[in-house]
Amino acid sequence: MAHLEARPLRVLLAxxxxxxxxxxVTVIAHALREAGMEVIFTGLKQTPAMVAAAAIQEDVxxxxxxxxxxxxxxxxxxxxxxxxxxxxxxxxxLAGGVIPEExxxxxxxxxxxxxxxMGADTRDIVAYLNEWWAEQQAHSA
Amino acid sequence: MDVAAxxxxxxxxxxxxxxxxxxxxxxRGAEVLAAVYAxxxxxxxxxxxxxxxxxxxxxxxxxVAEQRRRGRRVGVIAIDPSSPFTGGAILGDRVRxxxxxxxxxxxxxxxxxxxxxxxxxxxxxxxxxxLDAMGYDIIFVETVGVGQDEIDIVSLAxxxxxxxxxxxxxxxQAVKAGLLETGDLFVINKADREGYEATQRQFELMLHLRAExxxxxxxxxxxxxxxxxxxxxxxxxxxxDATDEHAHALRADGEFARRSARRERAQALTxxxxxxxxxxxxxxxxxILAALEARQLDPYAAAELLLANWRQE
Numbered sequence: 001m002a003h004l005e006a007r008p009l010r011v012l013l014a015x016x017x018x019x020x021x022x023x024x025v026t027v028i029a030h031a032l033r034e035a036g037m038e039v040i041f042t043g044l045k046q047t048p049a050m051v052a053a054a055a056i057q058e059d060v061x062x063x064x065x066x067x068x069x070x071x072x073x074x075x076x077x078x079x080x081x082x083x084x085x086x087x088x089x090x091x092x093x094l095a096g097g098v099i100p101e102e103x104x105x106x107x108x109x110x111x112x113x114x115x116x117x118m119g120a121d122t123r124d125i126v127a128y129l130n131e132w133w134a135e136q137q138a139h140s141a
Numbered sequence: 142m143d144v145a146a147x148x149x150x151x152x153x154x155x156x157x158x159x160x161x162x163x164x165x166x167x168x169r170g171a172e173v174l175a176a177v178y179a180x181x182x183x184x185x186x187x188x189x190x191x192x193x194x195x196x197x198x199x200x201x202x203x204x205v206a207e208q209r210r211r212g213r214r215v216g217v218i219a220i221d222p223s224s225p226f227t228g229g230a231i232l233g234d235r236v237r238x239x240x241x242x243x244x245x246x247x248x249x250x251x252x253x254x255x256x257x258x259x260x261x262x263x264x265x266x267x268x269x270x271x272l273d274a275m276g277y278d279i280i281f282v283e284t285v286g287v288g289q290d291e292i293d294i295v296s297l298a299x300x301x302x303x304x305x306x307x308x309x310x311x312x313x314q315a316v317k318a319g320l321l322e323t324g325d326l327f328v329i330n331k332a333d334r335e336g337y338e339a340t341q342r343q344f345e346l347m348l349h350l351r352a353e354x355x356x357x358x359x360x361x362x363x364x365x366x367x368x369x370x371x372x373x374x375x376x377x378x379x380x381x382d383a384t385d386e387h388a389h390a391l392r393a394d395g396e397f398a399r400r401s402a403r404r405e406r407a408q409a410l411t412x413x414x415x416x417x418x419x420x421x422x423x424x425x426x427x428x429i430l431a432a433l434e435a436r437q438l439d440p441y442a443a444a445e446l447l448l449a450n451w452r453q454e
Contacts, residue, residue, distance in 0.1 A: 007165045008228055008253075033229035040251050043236035050242045054235060057248055085144075087154050111450035 009133045010060040014042045014051045016079070019026065019069035024097065028064070031122035048075050052082035055091060061127060061136070062092045073103055080111030092132060096120060144169070145176035151275045153248060160250055163267035174267060177274035182401055184216070184273040185388045186280045188298030190260060193286025195306040198237040198329040199381075200371035201283050205241055207374075207381045208279050214246040216272035216280040220262050223253035230254075234283060248272060259293035260284035266297055266408045295323040296407050299400050300387045302326045302380070305344060307336035321347050325364055326383050332376070341366070362390050397442035421451050 011032055013025055024042065029039045042054050055063045063083070065076065074093055083089055095107065096116040104115055115123060144162075147155020159177075162170030163216070189197050189204075201217065208215050219234035232251035241247040250272075252262045261284060272280050284294050297299050303324035308331075327348065329340055344366050352363065367382050369376035391397035429446050432438040 003359075007167075008255075010161075029231050033224060033231050034227055036227045036229045036411045038223070038232060038253050041231060041233045041236060042242070043239050046239070047243075050239065053242050054249075057250055059161040066416050098430055 007137075009037045009129060010040065010058065011037050011062040011064055011129070012040045012042065012051070012055050012058055012060040013064045013066070014046045014054070014069075015044050015066045016046055016048065016051065016075045017067050017069040017071050018045055021068050024068075025066040028066075028096070028122055028125060031126055032129070033127045037129070044061065048079035048082055052088070053081055056060065056086055056088050060091065061133070064094045064096065067095060067097045067099065070098075072078055072097075072099060074105060076107055076112050077110030084111065090128060092129075093123075096125075114125060143303050145173045148173060148177050148271055148274050148421065149180060149376070153245075156248065156271050156275045159271045159436070160252075160264070160268045163271070164252060164255070164262070164264040170267070173421040174270060178270065181270045182398075184269070184277055184280045184301065185384070185397075186269050186273075186282060186298045187384055188282045188294035188301040189304060190282065190284040190294050190301065191304030191330075192306070195286070195304040197283050197286070197304050198234045200304060200328070200330055200369060200377075201234075201281055202238045203369075203371045203374045203377040204281065204381060205238065205247060207377050209241075209244065209246065211381065213278040214276060215248075216269075216275070216277035217241075217247070217249040217283070218265055218268050218272070218280065219249065219283045220260070220265060220285055221251065221253060222285050223255045228255065228269070248275070248277060254285060261293045261297060266404065269297065297404055299391055299397060300325050300384050302328060302384065305329050305340060306331045307334045308339040315331050321351060325362065325387050326380070327364055327366045328369050328376070328380060329366070330369045330371050334372050337368070341368070361394070362387065388445070401420075417451075421447060424451055424454055426450055 015025060023098055029041055032039045040058050040060060042051065042056070051063065051065070065079065072095065080093055083091060083093070089109055094114050094116065095110050095112050098117070099115055107115060114128065142155060144155045144159050148159050159170060159173045162173065176231065189201055191197055198219070205215050205217060219232070221230055221232045221234060223230040230253035232253060234251055235242070235249055238249055241249065250268060252264060252268065254262045257263045265282060269280050269282065282294060282298060301324050303326070305327065306329065327344055329337065329344065348364060348366060367376055367380055367383060369380060371377065388397065391400065425447055429438065429443050433440065435444040
């Protein structure tokens with residue numbers, strides 16, 4: 001009965017931008033589910049405002065964004081700003097997909113906590129999240 | 142953040158956090174509930190259930206739009222199954238409701254079943270109370286795709302809407318037993334599909350049988366059978382007319398309050414049973430279980446002893 005007390009990590013996965021490539025985000029969703037996390041998938045062609053609203057209503061711990069169609073240098077900082085302004089700046093903001101190395105400093109400066117570029121191993125993402133969650137739990141205990 | 146005050150003020154951030162605490166069984170959730178409970182009991186809870194693939198989410202999306210056209214504030218609780226093995230879940234009902242995500246008068250929450258059978262989650266009732274306290278007029282609860290007897294939704298909702306669909310084979314299977322006897326509204330979705338007439342006839346027959354069985358009780362509400370093509374929003378206004386009529390009929394003779402009361406009673410008893418179950422597990426005397434395994438005690442005698450021990454504690 002111990003599992004009744006478990007507190008699963010809640011992760012919102014969304015795609016910003018106009019592309020319709022869902023393979024990457026689907027693979028990650030399944031990996032997170034297998035790791036015991038609750039994944040809320042919001043679908044394609046999301047705007048930063050839609051993602052921020054969903055993240056708050058769902059009270060997720062983590063917001064993971066897949067972006068493959070450029071525009072991320074504008075949309076990701078906007079999302080980070082919207083979350084902060086709504087009082088939800090403590091959520092972990094992750095991004096993955098096609099993100100050139102030279103954009104990374106700008107995105108981190110804007111509030112993206114971690115960026116997984118093409119070819120990132122899902123096991124690394126799971127491990128990173130588990131570690132972060134354990135830290136958060138220890139912090140609040 | 143004072144979460145209870147935020148819930149009563151209708152603050153999304155506070156409401157979302159309260160539901161999280163209740164879903165996680167964080168003791169702070171019960172504190173919030175205690176502070177807001179007296180302010181609940183206003184919202185109409187509408188359950189939507191039916192077999193997987195009936196188009197529940199798409200229909201729900203259209204129903205939310207129609208409720209918004211009528212000026213109501215709408216809460217949505219969408220339940221998807223958690224993996225019994227890992228506890229993880231992929232909650233995807235928002236995908237079909239994306240158009241409502243930036244509407245400040247719509248609150249959508251996805252919840253995993255987290256080991257709860259019956260088509261709902263343990264926290265579905267709590268989430269309804271929080272949305273009710275936040276001032277939403279209508280609360281939709283979408284269950285997981287159900288089989289034949291997952292009818293928890295009936296005890297949670299004021300109005301239960303059962304969605305069928307042509308072409309799933311023996312459609313009757315999906316709505317027989319408990320669902321058929323207790324649904325308040327029946328909708329055949331995807332009504333532009335082949336097989337609609339056959340499905341309609343089956344539903345009509347079932348409803349006819351139900352009406353005959355109920356005639357003696359002089360039940361005032363006759364469950365309507367409606368058709369819809371949710372992807373084109375066909376039939377949706379008629380469904381909302383019917384759920385409005387149902388709410389009106391329930392309120393007119395005091396049944397609305399009686400259904401709410403029944404739900405709160407069931408919830409309190411469920412919480413008490415959960416606690417008893419946990420205590421029984423934790424206090425189970427290993428020697429009794431060992432005697433059971435050695436066939437010195439039969440299961441009934443062992444159960445009596447376990448209960449006697451628990452009562453003593």
